[in-house]
Amino acid sequence: MNTDVQFILNGKEQKVSTDNRRSLLEVLRETLKLTGTKYGCGEGQCRACTVLVDGKPVASCQLTMDEVTGRKVETIEGLSIGGELHPVQKAFVQEQAMQCGYCVPGMIMATVGLLRRIPKPTRAQILEGLNGNICRCCGYVNLLKAVERAAKSSKEPK
């Protein structure tokens, strides 16, 4: 029972014919072959699957395709433009904020979402914004440095 689901993916119109009960995560990874977004728990607890929906960080494992219709979805693949890394990606590289790296796409998307909402977050706001994202290598020290570095370079909206 496939239906056509239309949404905006990384700035472009996207149409998928799918069972609309499937999760956005599964459709991104299996149907659209965008494997940068990771499965970690399937219950929205680890946030490895974080994408931005209408600019806000969302666990894509918790969103079914019928909930995605007409919305703006941004994934890790849409972040760097023309080969130029996004400032948050740069900050993660500069601070070596990765061990196995599997949580990193979700961490980066959560950070991008946080900085869009609060360009200059306090330490408490960073902890609040990122606490849902688990890193099992527990590379939290460098991850925090990366988010703080990214926050330094982010600009207040005019």
Added chain:
Amino acid sequence: MNSRQDHLEFAEPERYELHEGPFYHFQISRREFVAVLGAGVVISVAVPRAFGQRAGRGGGGGVASLAQRLHIGADGLITVFTSKVEAGQGARTQLTQAAAEELHVPVERVRLVMGDTAGPDDGGTAGSRTTPASVPTIRKACAAARQLLIDVAATAFQVDPKNLSVVDGKVIGLGPADSFRYADLAAEKHAGVLKREAAQGVALPDAGQWKILGTPLPRVGAIEIVTGAHAYPSDILRPGMVYGKILRPVSYGARLEQIDLGAAREMPGVTALQDGDFVGFTAPTSFEAEQARDAAAKTATWKKADHPSSDELYAHLRARVADRGRTDKKGSLEEAFQSARQVLRESYNIAYIQHTPMEPRAAVAEWNGEDLTVWTGSQQPAGVRQGLAQSLRIPASRVRVIVPDTGGGFGGKHSGEVAVEAARLALAAKKPVSVRWSREEEFTWAYFRPAGVIDVAGGLNEQGELIAWQHVNFNSGNSAIGTPYAIPSVSTEFRPCDQPLRSGSYRGLASTANTFARESFMDELAAAAGADPLEFRLRHLKNDRLRAVLLAAATRFGWREAWKKNSARQSTGIGLACGIEKGSYMACCAKIEVNPSDGTFKVLNVVEAFECGAIQNPSNLKAQVEGAILMGLGGALTEEMRFKEGRMLNARFSRYRVPRFRDVPEIQTILVNRPDLPSVGAGETPIIGIAPAIGNALFHAVQMRLRTMPLRTGKLQVA
């Protein structure tokens, strides 16, 4: 998969390795292979073995020629092959440094192919062995390649090789118009030189002369990670690939009596397979494969087996102690206890925990003729290959296992169940199949860090000196069971138990348990002797390297002043612990704060000093130490698998609390560099001190002794 026997072997006391028979006993018939592969076609060529044969187990010294270790491209790019895998611990970066160091080329010119059974076998990635074993192996091969470059250049240009050296991949010392580089070795006239046996006796420079090793080289492959481009095992896509799901037993030990696959088979695009205890499904999407599995599950009947509850775990273990094990004795324990002024005896319990790497087990299997290729996340590619060959009853030479850089392991990915599942389903579906375990499957069906019970006894003489020490570990492993303290009479004993859960390796597994018991008990003895826990330890510590890290951590922490200042009952407490494991030395100090109104506590700050010989990559080492402290916080405070009637009660992150951003205390690491000493691994040992340091700090704060990992009581809870 329930009939298999688990065996633990202790040939190497450092290991607690899962040894088990095939995970599944398949009944695949020859006819099924023929059906898949087409009758009449007999393919006798094995998997291409471009890079040589499998060497001896584990050592890596068995690689006969440089061609098996190195490939030199016409573009000057040098590819180095190793069976070691990258799972976040930094092996790729460190081995790249090792190769570049000896080849005398920039790191950008070295590429590592890791974890591919088509390459040489350096053993699995375990036991902190990459640094002490594989780094020297790679360095020797690369030094030999450099010498070969010099020798070939010397012959070609008729100069004395003694006058030549290699800088930046180029031979220096030739005539002004002459040039010779690694890329020139790739030219046809030199083809074959790499097939020579590796020259022996090329000297490796000491740490003092290192140019690339010893530097904080950033992680190789970082760009692919931050862009999401790196394909982890669960990201591998193959043409025509379908997705697989497995029907799991309803409880531990349950046997399938009956199942009807009819409804599943009617679903479009679904392949349903029952082979012995194995029932699996494939479909074009995971969603459809799950629907097929769930439809079939409704028709299944199971015969359940008795299984103990985690509430009765420790009594269960004590009642099932095996005859085998290991005992080490020094002096006369009985006499020493009799002559002691004071004897203390306590027991410590260690819970089962899961590794829960961010990437659950995943594999893609693809058949090509009779050859099987499997991409999977495993720390033991050669072991997975053997397991596939055994389960599918095909020669290992027809199986190639490739381990893409993997989303975490922590000792949890030594087994190859998921690879076998994908391969079996791919045979049935006649298509490449991707099987990716769910988090719940990973929590339930992956093997666990073993639970254990540890009994410790100590005797103090009139002067408050420790004269007798007894340490008995039931089931949680032998590593680091010996005390590093100088005590005249000592007995240590490890006894495995007939345990309810499948158990295997974990980051610093047995050492974490044994260090928790020993360092907690040392604190209890110090209190009994009326001594500062630091002074009490130092009084019994003759090992210079351990003393050095203990003093380094205590000094940075300000231990002596803090202990003097804070000796009464209070809301904050300080604790410390130290230990030796896998040749490296660790000391950890922690400060905690108890909230008297609700009995919760939190860890405020941690200072850890660590020494593993000559440091090969300080930034990676720092990350490993920090990560180990924080991962250890989970085992210390919250992580515990709970089960009842054969079912896991907390097989999900919402019920199994792992450390998060808000749990991170202030951390200071002291990396003690000893360029005069050989480098040893560092991924495990830094984890062992945090639990006893926190437990001891808790005692200091509220005089309450918690003797379980995780540290939990009815009254005191983690904030």
